[in-house]
Amino acid sequence: MTISKYLPSAFLSAVLVASVFGGSRMSAQRPLAASPLRAAMFVVDSAKLYTEAQAAEGAKVWTATCAGCHESKDVTSADFKTKWVGRSLFELYEQIRTTMPDDAPGTLTRDQYLTSVAYILKLNGLPAGETALMPDSATLSTLKFALPAPPSPSPFAP
Ligand code: HEC
Structure with missing residues (x-):
């Protein structure tokens, strides 16, 4: 058969x-x-770029500082992905570091900016791993923001 x-x-x-x-x-x-x-x-995306501890720190930063202006969909929406997927994590980190919080750019520590990036990766479904994301521009420049594979689509989906 x-x-x-x-x-x-x-x-x-x-x-x-x-x-x-x-x-x-x-x-x-x-x-x-x-x-x-x-x-x-x-x-490419399933690379484990940050640790769970970093994401947890980033979640605190997000709640304390970012959530006053942002909903998490601001960093997970289709618009956000269109803009950031495929670019380096350095670009995202620098963008946040130099422009956020919108009312006081640059006022957080490097680590707070870095862990917010880790948290954003987590919000986008990227897995945590054993190796910490490092706040050094050379390394961050080599890391791409790439999405995890989408969950298996339902066979009944259109
Ligand atoms: C006082 C309000 C405010 C705070 C606090 C704030 N943001 Fe923003 N954020 C904005 C506004 C307004 C924009 C859109 C305008 C712009 O890009 O400058 C924005 C844009 C962004 C973008 C770009 C989104 C895109 O679609 O490209 C990112 C990423 C971001 N914020 C992350 C953060 C993070 C992380 C924090 C916390 C550390 C934070 N923001 C805190 C107001 C804020």
Whole structure:
């Protein structure tokens, strides 16, 4: 029967695409999404760029300082993503450091700015890891803001 013959090879090629692009970082639950290509395009992203502790600190900064003006959707919306995805974390960090809080730019510590970036990564669904994000421009410049693979779309989604 064709189905039983072709399904396994479709499965294998999806796994192949996922492993070529994602390596071991790719989550086992995600790669077999309906479109392997789409999954592959978003893969870089699963890099673990910050620690959970940094995100927790960033959440405090956010609540104490940013939340007075921002809702979290300000840093997760489609508009935000269109603007920032694909750019370096240094650009995002610098933008926040030099313009925020809007009424007193530059008044937080570097670490507060850095942890707010970590928190923004978390809000966007990027996973925490063992290695801390460092506030050094050379490293931050090499790190791209890339999105995590979207959750497997429901087969019933339009
Ligand atoms: C006093 C109000 C206020 C505070 C406090 C504030 N912001 Fe903002 N923020 C704004 C306004 C207004 C804008 C949009 C105008 C602009 O880009 O300058 C903005 C824009 C941004 C953007 C750019 C969004 C985009 O779509 O590009 C980011 C990121 C951001 N803020 C992060 C933060 C973070 C992180 C904090 C806390 C450390 C913070 N803001 C605190 C008012 C504020």
